[in-house]
Every structure is written in structure tokens, then in C-alpha cells.
Amino acid sequence: PVRLVxxxxxxxxxxxxxxxxxxxxxxxxxxxxxxxxxSWHAHGESLARMGLWNDQLRSLLPECERLNLPxxxxxxxxxxxxxxxxxxxxxxxxxxxxxxxxxxxxNERNRDAxxxxxxxxxxxxxxxxxxxxxxxxxxxxxxxxxxFKVYTPFGNAWRRRLIDFDSxxxxxxxxxxxxxxASEPLPADLDYGAIRYRRDIWxxxxxxxxxxxxxxxxxxxxxxARKRDFPQTDPAGEGTSRLxxxxxxxxxxxxxxxxxxxxxxxxPDWLHSSWLNELIWREFYRHLLVAYPGxxxxxxxxxxxxxxxxxxxxxxxxxxWCRGETGFPIVDAAMKQLLDTGWMHNRLRMIVASFxxxxxxxxxxxxxxFFMRHLIDGDFxxxxxxxxxxxxxxxxxxxYFRIFNPQVQGEKFDPNGTFVAHWLPELRDIEPGKARQRPxxxxxxxxxxxxxxxxxxxxxxxxxxxxxx
Ligand code: FAD
Numbered sequence: 001p002v003r004l005v006x007x008x009x010x011x012x013x014x015x016x017x018x019x020x021x022x023x024x025x026x027x028x029x030x031x032x033x034x035x036x037x038x039s040w041h042a043h044g045e046s047l048a049r050m051g052l053w054n055d056q057l058r059s060l061l062p063e064c065e066r067l068n069l070p071x072x073x074x075x076x077x078x079x080x081x082x083x084x085x086x087x088x089x090x091x092x093x094x095x096x097x098x099x100x101x102x103x104x105x106x107n108e109r110n111r112d113a114x115x116x117x118x119x120x121x122x123x124x125x126x127x128x129x130x131x132x133x134x135x136x137x138x139x140x141x142x143x144x145x146x147x148f149k150v151y152t153p154f155g156n157a158w159r160r161r162l163i164d165f166d167s168x169x170x171x172x173x174x175x176x177x178x179x180x181x182a183s184e185p186l187p188a189d190l191d192y193g194a195i196r197y198r199r200d201i202w203x204x205x206x207x208x209x210x211x212x213x214x215x216x217x218x219x220x221x222x223x224x225a226r227k228r229d230f231p232q233t234d235p236a237g238e239g240t241s242r243l244x245x246x247x248x249x250x251x252x253x254x255x256x257x258x259x260x261x262x263x264x265x266x267x268p269d270w271l272h273s274s275w276l277n278e279l280i281w282r283e284f285y286r287h288l289l290v291a292y293p294g295x296x297x298x299x300x301x302x303x304x305x306x307x308x309x310x311x312x313x314x315x316x317x318x319x320x321w322c323r324g325e326t327g328f329p330i331v332d333a334a335m336k337q338l339l340d341t342g343w344m345h346n347r348l349r350m351i352v353a354s355f356x357x358x359x360x361x362x363x364x365x366x367x368x369x370f371f372m373r374h375l376i377d378g379d380f381x382x383x384x385x386x387x388x389x390x391x392x393x394x395x396x397x398x399x400y401f402r403i404f405n406p407q408v409q410g411e412k413f414d415p416n417g418t419f420v421a422h423w424l425p426e427l428r429d430i431e432p433g434k435a436r437q438r439p440x441x442x443x444x445x446x447x448x449x450x451x452x453x454x455x456x457x458x459x460x461x462x463x464x465x466x467x468x469x
Contacts, residue, residue, distance in 0.1 A: 001027045002093050002180055005069075006034070006086065006100040006115075008108075010131050010250035011056045012206065013063060013172040017129035018099040023173035028180040030093055031064060031071045033057065034085065037192045038077040043107070043380070044372035048342035051195035052202055052376055053249045058186055059205040068176035070183040075191055079111035083118035090124045093180060098124060101131035101250070104289045105380045106296030133283055134254050135165045137290035140283075147291035149301075150397040154287070155280045159271050169259045197376055198341050201235050202245055209243075209251045216241040217264040225274040230413050231337075231345035233422040240346065241275070244377035247282070254279055285385035288395055295384060298365055300393035308465050309393075311363040318362050320451050321355070322370055324423075327450035328439050330410030331355050333423035340423075342376030347413050353390035354404040359457040361464065364391040392465075401465045403458050410437035 003022040010016055022029045040050065057071075064071060074085045090098060098119055100112070116126040130136040140158050141147065148154035189195050220227075220239070227239025235242060246252040257279055262270055270276065289295050300306040320326050324335030334348035344352070349371075356367045368387040372378045388394025392401055414420055417436025421427040426442035435441060439450035 001096045003027050003029050004086070004090055004093070004095045004098045005029060005031050006098060007031055007057070008033075008100065008103055008250075009053075009248065010101040010253075011053065011060060012251055012253065013060060013067070014206065015131070015169045015253040015256050016101065016250075017131045017170060018101045018127075020170050020173055021127060021129065022097070022099045023176070026177060028176055028178060029069055030095070030181060031069050032074060032086070032089060033071065033186075034074045034076055034082045035187075035191050036076050036079055036081065037190070039079045039107070040192060044369050044378070045192075046342065046373050046375055046378050047193055047195050048197035048374070048376040049245070049248065049378050050190055050192050051197040052204065052245055054186065054188075054190050054195060055199070056204040056246075056249055056251045061183070061186075063172075063206075065183070066175065067173065068179040070179045070181050071186070072181070073184045073186055075187075079107060080114070082111055083114040086115050087118040087122050087124070090119055091122055095124055098126045099129070100126075101129050103132070104137065104286050106289075106293050131253060132250065133286055134258060134279075135161055135283060137287045139165070140287060147287060148284075149395055151281065151284055151395065152397065154284050155277060158280050158283060162271070167255070169253075169256050201341055201343075202376060204251065206251070209246045210256075212246070213241070213243060213252060213257060213260050214264070216243070217260045221261065221265065221273070221275050228274070229347045231334075231348055231419045233419055235341070238345070242343065244379070244382075245343065248377045248379045254282065281385075282382055284395075285381040288385065289381045295388075296380075298368075298384075301388055301395045302393050306393045308467075309361065309391075310464055312361040314360060314362060317360045317451055318356070318366060320448070321352070321360065321362070321367075325448045326355070326452075327443070327448040328355065328406045328410075329417070329420040329424060329427060329437050329441050329447075330406050330414060332447075333414075333420040336423040338371075338374050342374060344375070347409075349386060350390055351404050351406055351409050353387055354402070355406055357387075357391035358401075358403045358461045359406075359452055359454065361461060364388065364393065401462060403461060405454060405458075407437050407439060407454065 005019050005022045013019065061071065072089060076082060076085055119126050135158060140154060140161050224239060230239055232238045243252060261276060295301065324332040326332055331352050334344055334352050338344040353367055356362050357364045364387045368383055371383055385394060389396050411434050416432040420436050424442060424447065426445040426447045427436050430436050430441060441447065443449050
């Protein structure tokens with residue numbers, strides 16, 4: 001028989017359950033990718049992330065060739081085109097089965113359901129796997145059988161549940177006896193525009209990715225809890241793993257992260273390590289997306305909170321935020337880091353998101369969309385979760401309205417002002433320390449004056465939230 005494996009955000013040969021299933025016997029296997037630029041654009045897929053996706057896929061091709069796994073490339077426009085095109089291809093190749101790994105946002109699930117129906121109509125079966133998660137959605141539930149609404153009890157239940165899903169990393173499948181067709185070339189730009197990203201910071205290929213993971217768990221994970229909140233200027237010195245772009249395109253699976261953490265760590269308490277905790281956050285946001293389909297339609301998790309906030313249509317303020325010209329050094333430096341590298345440190349994501357939604361009172365959806373269009377690790381579930389959390393409309397236990405003071409955050413997490421001076425060269429002449437975090441710092445050298453008065457903006461936000469808009 002011939003089987004098809006539809007590759008999406010699971011660009012790896014190791015620990016890829018859909019691929020392993022397709023290769024379970026001596027069947028011939030054909031890989032297929034669907035290029036859907038119109039839908040990618042509508043979803044705000046960044047050129048950086050698609051560039052990484054493209055390069056990672058390309059890096060797998062020599063090994064695919066060796067394994068006799070040819071790649072077919074379907075040039076389409078929209079998700080809706082996938083069903084007829086895959087049904088045609090399956091018929092053309094005489095395929096009996098299509099295998100893929102689930103994606104959880106609603107549009108992706110609808111696309112996949114349509115594909116399965118179209119294939120069924122032509123007598124081809126489909127099989128899907130949860131390769132993107134350690135524990136599948138719907139398997140971590142409250143005592144009443146519902147989804148958790150806040151993180152901490154979810155995390156505890158997830159740790160208890162792990163024993164039932166604790167399977168080893170799946171090795172790369174063995175070579176097929178023959179390739180049933182030739183590979184098609186992957187276009188340089190994926191039909192999606194000129195792809196450009198910092199290849200120096202984000203190398204691709206299974207070897208590079210596993211080296212990054214191994215170096216992190218061998219040398220840096222012990223210091224993670226202490227260093228994770230302090231952004232660095234040198235990417236290699238970052239306290240966090242910087243693996244998110246690879247997890248986002250599936251060059252790496254969360255199970256591989258978990259396995260590496262355990263293999264390299266003699267801490268018997270690995271289950272409670274703070275790094276694993278972040279991976280569990282990633283699982284939490286995906287489980288939420290499946291349990292609450294409205295989230296995929298950008299509905300807030302807590303509509304009663306959003307109802308109290310009156311979003312401002314302040315385009316100049318939003319544009320200043322986008323360009324990193326608010327006059328608040330830590331906010332602006334963070335935005336410059338995003339624009340230049342496609343990545344932003346987690347602490348900074350929280351600071352800039354709080355600034356946009358609380359102090360400028362711009363709708364979180366605009367910030368989330370801007371992030372998706374620029375992030376190299378853009379991930380619908382985590383981005384949505386992060387933005388809803390930051391704007392207090394998300395799955396969060398905090399009963400109060402949290403507003404970060406950007407100056408205080410800067411003083412705390414970039415105490416010498418090294419990070420801000422790296423991204424805002426006008427600040428380099430200012431003595432290292434608190435002076436570099438002052439709103440309006442460097443204005444004599446061309447930095448903007450602060451676009452808001454923090455105290456006033458904070459009070460307006462609180463009044464708005466308390467009075468109900
Ligand atoms: P590490 O600290 O090394 O963590 C390991 C992995 O755990 C990460 O690679 C990531 O996959 C996961 N993770 C870590 N923190 C979180 C978190 N808070 N929520 C969910 N997963 C997490 N993450 C994305 O992957 N894509 C996004 O589009 C995204 N948008 C965000 C938007 C906002 C407003 C906020 C506040 C957070 C967002 N995050 C997003 C979460 C987090 O900032 C990044 O995952 C993290 O900075 C990635 O860096 P790292 O790989 O060094 O993380």
C-alpha cells in the first residue's frame with residue numbers, strides 16, 4: 001500500500017507519531033505539504049516563521065531522500081483548497097491512508113475535518129495523532145470532568161496524569177524499500193513573499209536543534225529559575241532556552257524536551273522544575289483552545305472583564321508602540337528586539353502587552369495580531385493566551401487588574417540598563433543604572449518624549465475598569 005503523511009507544524013522525522021504510524025510496515029510513504037498563502041496571510045503568519053518553516057523542511061530533504069520518502073508540494077491558496085487537492089493526490093498515487101498530527105486552532109481543525117471527509121468519499125482513510133502535546137486535550141480534567149479555568153490546578157493535575165502518557169521519544173522510521181514517485185521542489189519563498197529572517201540566530205536542521213536543546217538542559221537549566229526573567233543582549237547568554245521557534249514549527253516535540261530534561265538532570269524533583277512548568281503552560285493554552293472554541297474566534301476567556309474596558313482607537317499611540325517609539329526605554333528596546341530578531345523575551349512580552357492594553361488601552365487583538373506578524377515563534381494558542389492574560393481577560397486567577405509600571409520593571413529586570421542601551425544606542429552615553437530606564441531618557445539625542453504620563457494613564461485605566469467603561 002501507499003500512505004500519505006501530511007506535514008504541517010511537525011517538521012521532524014524523530015518523534016513524529018503520524019510519520020511513524022505511516023511507516024509501521026513496509027508500505028511506501030509519500031510526504032505532502034500544502035502551501036496556502038492566502039490563509040497564512042489571513043492568520044497573520046510572519047515571514048520569519050514561514051522562513052524558518054521553509055528552511056527546516058528543506059534541511060530534512062536529504063534524509064527524506066535517503067529514507068525513500070518523496071515530498072509532494074501542493075500549491076494552493078486557502079485552507080479550503082486542501083480537501084480537493086489532497087483527495088486528488090491520494091487517488092493519483094493510489095494511497096490508502098492519510099496520516100497527520102493534529103493542530104488545535106478552530107480553522108485548522110475545520111480544514112482537517114473537511115480533508116478527512118473528502119478522502120473518505122474517495123475511499124481513503126485518515127488517522128490523526130497528538131504529536132504537538134505530551135498529554136492530549138481533554139485528558140487533564142477537574143474532578144467534575146471539566147476543563148480547568150486557571151493554570152495552577154491544571155499544572156498539578158497534568159503532573160499527576162503524566163504517568164499515563166509517559167512514553168519514550170519515537171525514533172526516526174527506517175528507510176522505505178522504494179520511493180513511489182519523485183520529489184517536487186520546494187519554492188524558495190513558499191509562494192508567500194520574500195522570506196527573510198535572522199538565520200544567524202535561528203539555524204535549522206535536526207542536529208542544530210537537538211544541540212540547542214542538549215546544551216540548554218546540560219548547562220543552563222539549573223539556573224533557569226534564577227535567570228529566566230532577565231533579558232540578555234547576547235542571545236547565547238539568555239537564561240531561557242530560546243527553543244520556542246522550533247517548538248512552533250515542530251522541529252522539536254515537547255516530549256523530546258521532557259526526555260532531554262530528565263536524561264540530563266539528576267534532580268529527582270524534575271517534575272516540578274520551573275522549565276517543565278513553562279512547557280505545561282504551553283499545553284494548558286492548547287487544551288483551553290480545544291475546550292473553548294470561542295477562543296479561536298478571538299472571544300475573551302472572561303467576557304465580563306472585557307465588558308468593563310473601553311478600548312481606545314488611538315492609532316498614533318499604537319503605531320508608536322509598534323515602532324518602539326513610546327519613550328519608555330524597556331518597552332521600546334523590547335519592540336526593537338522583536339523587529340530585529342523575530343523573538344522577544346517573555347518578561348518583555350508581558351511588559352509591552354501590559355503597556356499596550358492597560359496604559360494605552362488598545363484592544364489586545366491588535367497587539368496579538370502585530371506579534372503574530374513579527375514573531376518567529378508565533379503560535380496561535382500561546383500568543384492568544386499571553387495576550388488575554390496580559391490584558392486581564394484571560395484564564396488567570398488574579399482577581400485584580402494588574403498594571404506593570406514599565407520604569408520599575410526595567411529597573412528590576414535590566415538593572416544596569418545594558419539591554420535598553422543595546423537596542424537604543426542613544427542611551428549608551430547615559431550612566432549604567434536607573435537613569436537609563438527613565439521615561440524620555442535620551443530625548444536630547446533623538447529618543448522620543450514619553451507618549452503618556454504613566455500615573456495618569458494608570459489611574460484612567462483603573463477608573464475605566466472599575467466604573468465599567
Ligand atoms: P523557555 O522559557 O525556555 O520555555 C520553554 C518553552 O515553553 C518555550 O519554548 C515555549 O514553547 C513554552 N513556554 C514558555 N513560556 C510560555 C508561556 N508563558 N506560555 C506558553 N508557552 C510557554 N510563546 C510562543 O511560543 N509563541 C507565541 O506566539 C507567544 N506569544 C506570547 C505573547 C505574550 C503577550 C506573552 C506574554 C507570551 C507569549 N508566549 C509565546 C510565551 C513565551 O513568551 C514564549 O514561549 C517564550 O518567551 C519563548 O522563549 P523560550 O523558548 O526561551 O522559553
